[in-house]
Amino acid sequence: MRSFCTCINDHFWREMPQLQEGQQVSIFHGFTMFWDTDTYVMDIFIFRSIVAAAAIFYIYKYTENSTRCYLSLLLFSLSLIVIFVDIYLYRQCDTEKDCHTGNTGMLKAFNPGSERLIYEKPNILQPPRTNVMIVTPWLAPVVWTGTFNRDILNQQFKDKNSTIGLSVFALGGYWKLLKAFLETSDKFFMMGHKVIYYVYTDQPDKVECTTIHNDRECKVYKTSSYDSKARVFMKRMEILHLDIKSKKIDVQYLVCADVDIVFHDQVGVEILSDLVATLHPGYYKTDRSYFTYERRTSSQAYIPSNEGDFYYQANFFAGKVQEIYQMTKSCDEAIKIDDSNGIIAVYHDESHFNKYLLHHKPTKILSPEYIWSWTIRRTSDIQTIRVIHGEKNI
Numbered sequence: 001m002r003s004f005c006t007c008i009n010d011h012f013w014r015e016m017p018q019l020q021e022g023q024q025v026s027i028f029h030g031f032t033m034f035w036d037t038d039t040y041v042m043d044i045f046i047f048r049s050i051v052a053a054a055a056i057f058y059i060y061k062y063t064e065n066s067t068r069c070y071l072s073l074l075l076f077s078l079s080l081i082v083i084f085v086d087i088y089l090y091r092q093c094d095t096e097k098d099c100h101t102g103n104t105g106m107l108k109a110f111n112p113g114s115e116r117l118i119y120e121k122p123n124i125l126q127p128p129r130t131n132v133m134i135v136t137p138w139l140a141p142v143v144w145t146g147t148f149n150r151d152i153l154n155q156q157f158k159d160k161n162s163t164i165g166l167s168v169f170a171l172g173g174y175w176k177l178l179k180a181f182l183e184t185s186d187k188f189f190m191m192g193h194k195v196i197y198y199v200y201t202d203q204p205d206k207v208e209c210t211t212i213h214n215d216r217e218c219k220v221y222k223t224s225s226y227d228s229k230a231r232v233f234m235k236r237m238e239i240l241h242l243d244i245k246s247k248k249i250d251v252q253y254l255v256c257a258d259v260d261i262v263f264h265d266q267v268g269v270e271i272l273s274d275l276v277a278t279l280h281p282g283y284y285k286t287d288r289s290y291f292t293y294e295r296r297t298s299s300q301a302y303i304p305s306n307e308g309d310f311y312y313q314a315n316f317f318a319g320k321v322q323e324i325y326q327m328t329k330s331c332d333e334a335i336k337i338d339d340s341n342g343i344i345a346v347y348h349d350e351s352h353f354n355k356y357l358l359h360h361k362p363t364k365i366l367s368p369e370y371i372w373s374w375t376i377r378r379t380s381d382i383q384t385i386r387v388i389h390g391e392k393n394i
């Protein structure tokens with residue numbers, strides 16, 4: 001009975017962290033999940049009770065007084081040993097995550113090799129968010145707080161054994177922004193996963209590329225200096241595709257960010273997919289006529305006024321490395337054609353990025369929670385600010 005109570009108690013509290021992000025907790029939640037899912041514990045408990053009842057029945061019906069006493073003592077001691085072994089095994093957690101998921105000794109012993117994850121069943125008739133679009137007309141998910149369970153995603157992702165790259169450019173005076181960028185990445189970016197930071201700079205001697213995690217690497221690559229900011233924006237596209245091709249960037253997924261961002265809350269594998277773009281916080285509610293696409297027909301980045309889905313910001317995008325290769329190569333080629341025609345797109349790489357995404361739709365879209373700016377008035381749809389852009393304190 002003691003071990004049964006321990007199970008209920010542990011499960012009630014242990015399941016709490018498994019809720020979806022932003023989801024409300026009900027007091028009955030733990031109990032329902034216990035009855036719903038913990039069949040192993042229940043089976044073991046019922047089986048043992050039957051065996052104990054049969055033994056007691058046998059002892060009292062078929063034994064003499066003298067042996068009855070010994071047998072009762074023996075049965076009592078055996079039960080105590082079993083209960084203590086149960087409690088000992090149940091309390092053993094190999095990892096912190098096992099403790100949280102209840103994936104503990106006794107369950108492992110009876111269900112070897114299983115990685116249990118306990119969470120509330122999704123309800124097909126109840127969308128997790130109703131005030132925002134959570135899937136595009138081309139069936140790409142739009143990631144908002146409350147639409148995903150990071151524990152499930154982490155478990156699925158771990159099986160792939162993939163490494164995630166985070167590339168950033170810090171040229172000229174921008175090297176000073178690297179400290180905050182890397183410190184907040186260490187704290188909030190892809191916790192528990194293999195990560196390589198790729199830092200591009202024209203002044204490697206000034207850059208301190210450090211990480212507090214033993215399983216993270218930080219690689220610094222030297223670049224040339226460029227005479228204008230616009231040149232830096234656009235050169236990034238060229239450098240990225242060349243380095244992916246030459247395997248200087250050697251990961252499965254690549255996330256590319258401006259250095260004037262800081263991570264403000266957890267950003268995990270929910271942002272990964274084939275090709276991922278982030279909604280510009282200034283334009284996500286506006287009509288397409290407000291989008292600052294390139295409107296000159298002479299540019300490769302031209303988008304007519306009656307086309308375009310969303311306005312994406314080019315300061316935080318991600319994808320499988322092959323997709324990032326295709327996208328950066330295509331943008332670089334378009335930039336070079338514009339260059340030869342003496343034209344620079346209105347928002348540089350961002351204009352070309354938006355043009356590419358018009359014809360190669362992103363497979364996942366990140367809400368502006370993933371690239372917020374303090375200059376914008378926040379409304380209730382923005383539940384968790386995860387990344388802040390525009391942190392220029394040079």
Ligand SMILES: CC(=O)N[C@H]1[C@@H](OP(=O)(O)OP(=O)(O)OC[C@H]2O[C@@H](n3ccc(=O)[nH]c3=O)[C@H](O)[C@@H]2O)O[C@H](CO)[C@H](O)[C@@H]1O
Nearest residue numbers: 169170171172174232233258259260314315347348349350
């Ligand atoms: C008004 C304007 O021009 N906006 C551009 C710029 O917005 P932003 O105002 O975000 O530009 P920014 O100054 O952050 O520059 C973009 C990024 O390039 C790098 N960098 C830039 C300059 C420099 O001297 N050293 C350096 O390292 C750095 O990583 C920086 O974060 O960037 C966007 C892409 O993200 C678009 O291209 C925008 O068109």
Ligand SMILES: [Mn+2]
Nearest residue numbers: 258260315390
């Ligand atoms: Mn920026």
